[in-house]
């Protein structure tokens with residue numbers, strides 16, 4: 519992989535604040551080497567390492583409190599906004615550690631976008647929701663074209679093209695989530711993080727988002743947290759199973775194993791994974 523060809527080049531791309539490092543693993547967009555994550559004195563996650571390959575969907579699964587969201591939100595430094603949060607280790611994006619002191623966390627989030635559990639459109643028009651990040655980045659191109667392209671990417675264009683000036687809040691829950699996806703992809707992030715993006719949606723809206731993810735992965739590498747094992751099976755190329763060991767009185771989560779989704783579900787290496795995917799605990 520030549521790093522320069524993978525740099526965001528779209529019209530919304532900012533000046534390169536996360537210049538590609540020299541040691542990116544071939545085909546890997548992200549290399550996570552987490553030693554420990556703390557909230558204050560509480561160690562929430564320990565010893566978790568994985569590679570995320572370009573153009574794939576990786577699912578994080580595991581029981582409640584095992585640190586899935588913490589790891590996800592550490593990838594684009596979203597947790598920096600949480601008081602007491604401390605990250606030990608490295609997260610290399612195209613070979614460059616996003617926790618290096620010279621790296622601007624705001625810029626990291628332009629390269630590594632995020633979609634949240636609850637659809638959270640801004641209280642503004644559909645058009646302005648999508649244009650928001652582009653304007654923030656000083657986009658100088660054709661805004662109308664760019665907004666249309668993002669809404670098409672999010673499979674929402676046909677449903678909203680005649681009401682772009684209406685409030686984003688007037689859409690259905692599923693449409694709002696696709697609007698948030700359009701907003702996230704408008705600035706062409708290389709990586710898209712999705713934190714349980716379907717948990718607030720009905721089954722039909724969920725299917726739409728899952729189908730959409732298969733399209734999105736042609737342009738964006740995706741990491742998704744999901745509680746829904748069937749969803750992980752349906753959408754993910756690779757699955758990572760996290761677990762929280764409570765037997766010693768602690769509650770620190772860790773990555774147990776990562777593998778091709780089919781293999782992880784049919785032939786897991788570790789007993790905890792085997793019990794979890796068999797439904798022995800949730």
Ligand SMILES: Nc1ncnc2c1ncn2[C@@H]1O[C@H](COP(=O)(O)OP(=O)(O)OP(=O)(O)O)[C@@H](O)[C@H]1O
Pocket residue numbers: 557560562580581582583584585586587588589600745769771
């Ligand atoms: N902002 C925070 N401040 C303090 N502790 C937190 C914070 N966010 C998460 N934690 C704690 O860190 C641990 C991991 O939480 P996290 O939300 O990452 O787990 P999860 O696997 O995503 O859980 P769930 O599936 O229930 O969403 C939990 O013990 C949680 O209580």
